[in-house]
Amino acid sequence: MAALGRTVRLRLLLRSLLVQGSWNYRTMQGAGLGFALIPALTRLYRDDPEALGEALRSHSGFFNAHPYLSTVALAALARMESERTGAEQVERFKRAIVSPLGSLGDRLVWARWRPLCALLAFLIFLLGAPWWVAVGVFLTSYNAIHIGLRIWGLRLGWREGREVGHALMGSPLRRLPDRLTIPLAVVSGAVVPLMALTLGGAVDVGPLSTIGIALALAVAGYGRPGLANRLAVLGLVVGSLAFVLLGSSLW
Amino acid sequence: MISRPIVAGPLAGLLLGDPVAGMWAGAILEILSLRQLPIGANRGWDTGPAAVAAVAAALRWTAGPIALLVGVGFGVVVGWVGSWSVHWMRQFNSRLVAVEGQPLDTPSRLTVRHLSAVFVDLFRATALTAAAVACITLLATALADAAAGLANVVAGLLLLAFASLALGVDLRMMARGRRVWTAAGVGAVLGVILAIWLR
Numbered sequence: 001m002a003a004l005g006r007t008v009r010l011r012l013l014l015r016s017l018l019v020q021g022s023w024n025y026r027t028m029q030g031a032g033l034g035f036a037l038i039p040a041l042t043r044l045y046r047d048d049p050e051a052l053g054e055a056l057r058s059h060s061g062f063f064n065a066h067p068y069l070s071t072v073a074l075a076a077l078a079r080m081e082s083e084r085t086g087a088e089q090v091e092r093f094k095r096a097i098v099s100p101l102g103s104l105g106d107r108l109v110w111a112r113w114r115p116l117c118a119l120l121a122f123l124i125f126l127l128g129a130p131w132w133v134a135v136g137v138f139l140t141s142y143n144a145i146h147i148g149l150r151i152w153g154l155r156l157g158w159r160e161g162r163e164v165g166h167a168l169m170g171s172p173l174r175r176l177p178d179r180l181t182i183p184l185a186v187v188s189g190a191v192v193p194l195m196a197l198t199l200g201g202a203v204d205v206g207p208l209s210t211i212g213i214a215l216a217l218a219v220a221g222y223g224r225p226g227l228a229n230r231l232a233v234l235g236l237v238v239g240s241l242a243f244v245l246l247g248s249s250l251w
Numbered sequence: 252m253i254s255r256p257i258v259a260g261p262l263a264g265l266l267l268g269d270p271v272a273g274m275w276a277g278a279i280l281e282i283l284s285l286r287q288l289p290i291g292a293n294r295g296w297d298t299g300p301a302a303v304a305a306v307a308a309a310l311r312w313t314a315g316p317i318a319l320l321v322g323v324g325f326g327v328v329v330g331w332v333g334s335w336s337v338h339w340m341r342q343f344n345s346r347l348v349a350v351e352g353q354p355l356d357t358p359s360r361l362t363v364r365h366l367s368a369v370f371v372d373l374f375r376a377t378a379l380t381a382a383a384v385a386c387i388t389l390l391a392t393a394l395a396d397a398a399a400g401l402a403n404v405v406a407g408l409l410l411l412a413f414a415s416l417a418l419g420v421d422l423r424m425m426a427r428g429r430r431v432w433t434a435a436g437v438g439a440v441l442g443v444i445l446a447i448w449l450r
Contacts, residue, residue: 022368024344025292031348031355035365038358053356060348060355064291102290110288111425118257118285122278127445131261131274138257146252181426182434188422189438190445191282192415197446199316199411210408211446214415215439221419222435237324 004040004078004158011039012074013154019070027062029070033077034060036070040078058087065098066105068149073097075157076164085162093162100168108173109145112180117142119187126194192218254299254376256280256326263306276305276322279410283327283417286424294341297333300376304329304383311387316407323410329383336375344368 004012015036022031037059045052065073073094080090121138125131160167168174193211200210253259260277264270280302287295305326309318347364348355355361422435 018365018369021372022344022348022365024341024348024368026345026349028292031344031361031365031368034355034361038361042358052358056358056361057354057356060361106288106290110290114255115285115421115425118255118278118281121257122281125274125278128449131264131270134274135258135261138255139252142252181431185422185426185431185434186438186441188418189435189440190442191438192418193439193442193446194449195414196411197450199407199414210411211443213408214411217412217415218419218422218439221416221421222423223419225420225423237327 004043004082008039008043009075009154009158012036012078013071013150015039016067016071016074016150016154019074020067027060028064029067030063031060033063033070033074036074037077037081040074041081044078044081054087055081058090061091063094063098065101066109068109068146069101069105069153071150071153072101072157072164072168075154076161077157079158079161083161089162097165100165104168104173105149107177108180109149112177112184113145114142116180116184116187119184119191123187123191123194126191126198188218254302256284256298256302256305259299259302260306263303264310267306267310269310272309272319273306275319276309276326277302279319279323279414280305280326280330282414282421283323284330285421286417288424292341294334294337296327296330297337297376297379298330300333300380300383301326301330303380304387307384308387308390311390316410320406320410325383325387329379333376333379336379340368340371340375343371347371 015038019029019032019036021035023029024031034056038056041052041055041059045055059077063073076093076097077090080093085093117138120141121134124137125134156167156171157164192214196211196214200214253262256277257274258277260280261270261274264273264276267273280298284296284298284301287293289295305322307322308325309322311318347368353360355364422431
């Protein structure tokens, strides 16, 4: 097995940041995956341009996974190429790895970590921290997991190669989304009253009543998400348009 | 990650002279867009241009909740238009990566096509943001005095109502069950205590 040096692995990692750059309806992240693999493939096939062309064409075909965990597939594919695994097996591996990477990344990052970091940053701001501290908290906490996942994926993929699917199944990351559920709910609950204190603070009925109304609406949103979603977005646009078009004559 | 509203908002605010207003606009847009998960081919609002447009709109108006309401409302519209521009860009990319007779089988060809798509995206987002800011500049000149003391209070309440509803929806979309209810309740009680203390 031809080893890939530290520089090549670093280039794989950096290029993985652009894996979604040419996202399209035909191959989704396919061209991005091929682009990210170029340093590894040119190293492995430096004496065989025909095999290099074949590998690039194959890896630029259909592929789609969570972008942060795409490094798992990238490194595993690089390892498989270094072992001269057959094209059919590589294709089968790509098809099989797409769903687990997508499902794990979507649940962990989009549905838990990103909202948690964003709401935590907003909560810190609502508690009186300067805006730049809140932004700093968001960027630091979010990217700790973001960059950490990419590096972890690269190592795991290279170490396990085609067996990386089994390694993912036994990974502690699978339980992490459930563990983040409670902190996310607590922070969501805490944001509403503090937001009400500022936005509704000037109302005659008093801040506690405003907080009560806000909490009731949050509960309504939780209970009837479809209707509330449409109400929140449409109401916001129509409300702001009414202010723009009619202005103070409304009141 | 600077395209997330909670970052893009205050940064745009900093450039335009009021990062705190930018933070508010960004945070509310963030809450409204949290549930849009970019899974598969799903495309949510284009949140970066939306946040910049929201802050530009809010700061063109008078201060206070009415400016924020107008800004966030405008940001939602820009984000929605942006999501369509993303759709058209993806269609363009489909043609870019599959030119007949030119397979992506050399490093240079693959790199050029891929990076071209990255620059198209950069151009798209910049053009959308510039168009949105130009549009709000024209609107602000024509409709300058839309605020009143009472309107500010009502605007604040409306904004709070929409954000609270949206946060409830966000939580439901991401997690559900008795544990979630209990934890959110504990969070709310903590929030109320903190609000009373801060008051």
